[in-house]
Amino acid sequence: MGSTDTRGSTDTTGSTDTRGSEDTGGRRRLVLLLALVTVLVVVVGLAVWLRGGGADDDPTPTAVGDSTTTAAAVTPSPTPTPTPTPTPTFDRTQLSLIDPASSWVVVNKARPLSPIDWAPADLVPFGNGYQLRAEAAQAMDAMIGVAAAQGIELSVQSAYRSYDYQVSLFSAQVSRFGEDRAEIQVARPGHSEHQTGLAADVGGGGCDIESCFATTAEGQWVAAHAAEFGWLVRYPEGGQDVTGFKYEPWHIRYVGTPLATEMQRTGAATLEEFFGLPAAPGYPG
Ligand SMILES: [Zn+2]
Structure with missing residues (x-):
């Protein structure tokens, strides 16, 4: 880095010194112009590439969005039917068969009400x-x-x-x-x-x-x-x-x-x- 700085300073001094020799000055200008054009081409090219990249970025989210939608559309379809399958399983223990107040109470010749003179309250x-x-x-x-x-x-x-x-x-x-x-x-x-x-x-x-x-x-x-x-x-x-x-x-x-x-x-x-x-x-x- 230090060496480049020194060369730069030497060049500047040189250019001021050699105003008289037009050949050398013309070549330098040409080189500078070429360098400038190259930089410009690179900068413009970069800008174009970046825009292109920006445009490329756009379809990426849509593609992601599309895949998400597809995934979302696919995910619920297997869930609905198989999950409620346990619902039909009837729980035969949910109410008492002995409590006389239970709507499931089983009364028969071997199963009297208890107490035997029970009466409903409702x-x-x-x-x-x-x-x-x-x-x-x-x-x-x-x-x-x-x-x-x-x-x-x-x-x-x-x-x-x-x-x-x-x-x-x-x-x-x-x-x-x-x-x-x-x-x-x-x-x-x-x-x-x-x-x-x-x-x-x-x-x-x-x-x-x-x-x-x-x-x-x-x-x-x-x-x-x-x-x-x-x-x-x-x-x-x-x-x-x-x-x-x-x-x-x-x-x-x-x-x-x-x-x-x-x-x-x-x-x-x-x-x-x-x-x-x-x-x-x-x-x-
Ligand atoms: Zn009857």
Whole structure:
């Protein structure tokens, strides 16, 4: 560096000295001009190259943007369908099967309500002086309404029955038909689903609380559509060995739409079967 500086200074001095000799001065000017032109060409070339580079830079982000869009478009497509697959897995433990206040409580001849004289706290009056638990009453209203719109006239024949009422009903059946037949037709007090406030007997088509209800348009409608409203025909045909009751096409039990539709989907005929509970054909002991 130091040597270049010295040469420069020597040249400057030389140029001032050699003003007289035009040949040398002309050559130097030519060299300087050439150098200047070269620098100019280089500078212009650089500017052009830089612009070109700038232009090159432009497509790069678009290309990146394009690839991002493609990536974004590709990424969501595999995500949607496979992820919700676990949703259909029905959680059979989400509600209690023992708590009498649970809409899934399973009451049968081997599973009395506990306490045995339990009564619901949210009973609401429901047509003809009957009572149901609030949620069941709402579901019954909805079902009767939709059925009526389709020309199906359903009527409630029985709903909530207290422990005390069941005591009198059961003893009346025993004295009328004898104990054996009463046991098949009416549950012992504390063993009736009607005591939960989630069961009802429905009639229509000129056949109330008789097996002929199954042959009426009303009975067939109930069998086909009750689940949509959270109800199930609790004592199905051929289920006596499991439920302890003969076929009762009129007796429906509210369990909520998720469970009722899941039972329909899986083809489970009874709550005992669906939850893997022991059959209860009779009272223990
Ligand atoms: Zn009933």
